[in-house]
Amino acid sequence: MEVSKDKQETLLKTALRLFVERGFYGTPTSLISKEAGVATGTLFFYFKTKEDLIDTLYRQVKAEAAEAMCRGLDNEPDAKAKLLLLGRNAVAWGTEHHEKMKFMEFFAHSPFVSTTAQKEGMSRFLFMQDLIEEGIREGTIRDIDTGLLIFMMASSFSGLIARVAAAGSESERETIIGQGLDFVWNGLAADNDKEQNNSKRSKGKT
Amino acid sequence: MEVSKDKQETLLKTALRLFVERGFYGTPTSLISKEAGVATGTLFFYFKTKEDLIDTLYRQVKAEAAEAMCRGLDNEPDAKAKLLLLGRNAVAWGTEHHEKMKFMEFFAHSPFVSTTAQKEGMSRFLFMQDLIEEGIREGTIRDIDTGLLIFMMASSFSGLIARVAAAGSESERETIIGQGLDFVWNGLAADNDKEQNNSKRSKGKT
Amino acid sequence: MEVSKDKQETLLKTALRLFVERGFYGTPTSLISKEAGVATGTLFFYFKTKEDLIDTLYRQVKAEAAEAMCRGLDNEPDAKAKLLLLGRNAVAWGTEHHEKMKFMEFFAHSPFVSTTAQKEGMSRFLFMQDLIEEGIREGTIRDIDTGLLIFMMASSFSGLIARVAAAGSESERETIIGQGLDFVWNGLAADNDKEQNNSKRSKGKT
Amino acid sequence: MEVSKDKQETLLKTALRLFVERGFYGTPTSLISKEAGVATGTLFFYFKTKEDLIDTLYRQVKAEAAEAMCRGLDNEPDAKAKLLLLGRNAVAWGTEHHEKMKFMEFFAHSPFVSTTAQKEGMSRFLFMQDLIEEGIREGTIRDIDTGLLIFMMASSFSGLIARVAAAGSESERETIIGQGLDFVWNGLAADNDKEQNNSKRSKGKT
DNA sequence: TATGAATGAGGCTTCATTCAT
DNA sequence: TATGAATGAAGCCTCATTCAT
Structure with a gap:
């Protein structure tokens, strides 16, 4: 209607x-x-067909998500800053566009979406790989299997978004985002680069 | 056939x-x-119906998974040891029973499975919450939102299993598991409890 | 076809x-x-469903039957004349629309037809009750349980239609209709109003 | 059970x-x-089959009904007495064995019951024809188409049973039976044999 | 461009009947 | 005699898709 x-x-x-x-x-x-x-x-x-409809939708949503997530990344100085911004972008877009987020998760590995659309969708997230590799070169991210790091990062973001979506207040949301990004960064970071807190309002904390 | x-x-x-x-x-x-x-x-x-079939299947698989994942946990001394064993159990079961793993992920939030079966399935994983809380009491796990920690842990394991499943050799697999568990533990651990390596063959390292 | x-x-x-x-x-x-x-x-x-089909059919046939049976009744001077016309209408319609007649009898009390359709169907035959009551007021119909009179009248008409349908010639048919209407009228009539013959060709008899 | x-x-x-x-x-x-x-x-x-079951049932019920309805008829002196007893038998059995009555009505003309069973069932009611013919010979029943008389009588009894079944009290029931039998007899009777009341308690009335 | 009546393959489920025990 | 797991034909209904207008 x-x-x-x-x-x-x-x-x-x-x-x-x-x-x-x-x-x-x-x-x-x-x-x-x-x-x-x-x-x-x-x-x-x-x-042309029902599958064509979902295919088109998938490409469109995936492109929009990728665009939203890498927004502003180039202005950040180093891999860590980029990653934290990426995380915030992901959480922001994922909570704001709840339906699109669920849609992406639902149909990422489903047979309804054509293989070419799946590939096209994936290709838009290659910047994540670049980001990880940049961090490794910098020495701030552990020099281990990049495939693993990407998988862990992506799935962690996914878990974080789910948790944030369930949060009640705006302030609780902020706290959780900070804690979640800590989790991810500590998982990725080389030894000397770990910290305990990346939440916005706690900057300067020990 | x-x-x-x-x-x-x-x-x-x-x-x-x-x-x-x-x-x-x-x-x-x-x-x-x-x-x-x-x-x-x-x-x-x-x-009775097709839904009854998937429901029965869901309960069965979920029960089997939970049983496999918490196997031997009670013999471990502390939360960290338990969590690492849990991770190994999860990866072992998830890679060995690839179909069941995918089945659980697919139908965890799908409308085909009845709400009661969903709840029953979830209840079997409450031991994860206990584990997290134990670590917090011990002081080895960060004292932050437990819901977040559980979500992050679960989704990280899920990412790890996916990566391990794609691994080629048995030795590569072992390396990745160790690195993945590091990732998770570093995400969870309180400051003084972080370390860099939990892979089996590297025990004894700093 | x-x-x-x-x-x-x-x-x-x-x-x-x-x-x-x-x-x-x-x-x-x-x-x-x-x-x-x-x-x-x-x-x-x-x-929408098979039941919707039979329901629609039931309403339609019942309405058509009622309409055919009370046709011209208002032009008749008294209850007896009305009743005889009703009988002739019923027999005419019932023999001419044999299938519809059987359909009504079959499904009048069957669970396939919805209760609302049953009620709607019944409501169209309330004029029979009015007719009986008119005769009672006139003194031409016996002043006894009207429910009984309606049941007897209706079931008698039904029996008459069945017999007429089995008749061979047109003239046999006419004879039987007259005799059948006598039967019904004699069953209904108050003492002084009985007669022996209502068949068309005997008009003018006492 | x-x-x-x-x-x-x-x-x-x-x-x-x-x-x-x-x-x-x-x-x-x-x-x-x-x-x-x-x-x-x-x-x-x-x-042997489901149809065999209903067939057996049909024969059995029909036989029982016929037996109940012609019970004691031979002891009655004339056709009228026989017919009234038949009517009372029919009403008594029909109201007492409500299920069997409905069963007979439902499956009398249904395709589930074999033709041979239908015929066998009908044959048990031939005594009705004899009774009508006896009355005609006696001069107490109108000398018109016997097929019509049988149809009218049978359908009238059916209507009567339906009405009696809906009656509230035992006394109302008795009244209605008497009135109903009047209806039938007046429909059947030759001119000089009509009366107004055959209900038990009103015997001796004018 | 847009409509919606019409199509018919295919899905879930029921149920009379059989047969090994 | 009696059982009940197993069968598979057949029924009702849905829905992606077409096409004449």
Whole structure:
């Protein structure tokens, strides 16, 4: 029942919500059309098949997420600063765009999304690898298997976002983000670079 | 096409594989029956509905996983030792029972599994919370939001298992496990308890 | 195999025939579709469920029957004339629309038809009660339990229709109708109002 | 869950109840077995098929009904007395054996019961025809189409039983029976044989 | 561009019946 | 006689997709 000058956009927005709420197979195209306020046939004018719809959605969301997460990274001086900003970006975007976050997690490894879209999606997050490698060169990140570090970092962020989403107040949220980033950095950091606190308001603490 | 004296068991085993390969809605009950080598009606003799089947499966797998992960924990002296053993148990079980691991991750938050089964599954992992709290009392684990620590720990293990599963050789695997456990422990540990290496072969290192 | 501009109408007509021939459960929706010359899905486009189909049919037939039976009643001078016309209407409609008649009898008390449809159907025959009460006020119908009179009248008409339907010639039919209406009227009439013959061709008799 | 030394008898009794409550197709054989307290296979030991079960039941009930209805008829002096007794027998049996009555009505013209069983059932009611013919010979019953008279009589009894079953008190019941039998007799009787009241307690009235 | 009636393959589930024990 | 696990045909219904308008 949305009103929008662009029906395609409305369809994508509606599909995102429904896919997250009910899953891929749990969401009939007829329902998407109805909730988007268009006829059943219209969906198939814009998207060849249902899979084409989710594929398009996946690419779009993944691109938006990557864009949001690496925003401002180039202005940071070193790997640690970059990583902390990346973390904050990730948490901010993940909590603000809850549906898109869930959508990405749901369909990251699902067979509904085409392999090419999966690959395209992954490629947008290669900057994470660059960041890790930069830290290793700097000597601030442990010189161990980079694949492991990326996996651990990504999954930790994912856990952090989930926890933050469940937080009650804004201040609790801030505390948890700081603690979570500590966790990640301490996991990544070379010996002499560990610290205990990266939360904003506690800067200067021992 | 399996041969087993117990048809119910065969159905569960077959369903596990297919659900992981193809998802819940992507797996027709007729396919499960066929691959299990029984008639279509037989599935519904043992399980009232398709949801009953996945529910039973979920409870079973979750119970098995919990049992495997907390094995031997009581013999360890302190929280750190327990956590490291837990990590090794988790990685061992997760890589050995790859399908079951994926199954748990897939259906942990999915609407196909009944809420009661979800709760029952979660309850089996409460020992993780106990472990964290024990460490905090000991002073070896940081005294911060336990919910966060549990989320971070669990998601980190999940990332670690994924990376280990992709490893080539047995020795590479061992190295990565040690490094991954370092990551987790350094994330959890209080300041004075951090170390750099928990991999088996490096015991005795500083 | 019917040809009609309206598929919904064709489905209803086909379903009526098949339900009478084979009963509700004896008639697969697939057969209705096939005989109606439409795809299986089309039936469910027009009717949400099989029960919705029979429900719609029931309402429609019941309404048509009631309408046919009370046709012209208001032009008759007294209860007796009305009742005889009602009887002739009933027999005429019942023999002409044999299938619809059987359908009504079959499904009047069956659980396939929703309670609301049953009630709606019944409400259309309340004019019978009015008629009986009018006769009682006039003094031409025995002043006894009206519920009984309605039941007896209705079941007698039903028996009459069945007998007439089995009749061979048109003239035999006419004779039987007259005799049957005598039966009913003599059953209903107050003492001084009985007569022996209400058949058309005997008009003018005492 | 009945206990009976004869399982076949228990199955028949259970099936009668369930068929009336839920119809033929609405009653799975598995339910009959369960409610009768026997295994699924046992039903098929006693009855070759489900249709064989209902067929047996139909014959049995029909025979019992006919036997009950013509009881004592031979001791009555004339057709009218016989008919009134028949009516009372019918009402008595029909209200006392409500389930069996409904069963007979439900399955009288249904395709579940074999044609031979239908015929056998009908043949047991031929005494009605004899009774009508006797009355015609006597001159007490109108000399018109006997088929019509039988149909009208039978359907009237059916209506009467339905009304009596809905009656509240025993005395109301008695009144209605008397009035109903009046209706029937007045419908059947030759001119000079009509009367107004056949209810027991009003004998001797004008 | 947009519509929505129409399609028909395919999914889940039921249930009469069999048969080894 | 009696059991109940096992069978598989068949039923109701959903839904992605098409196409005439």
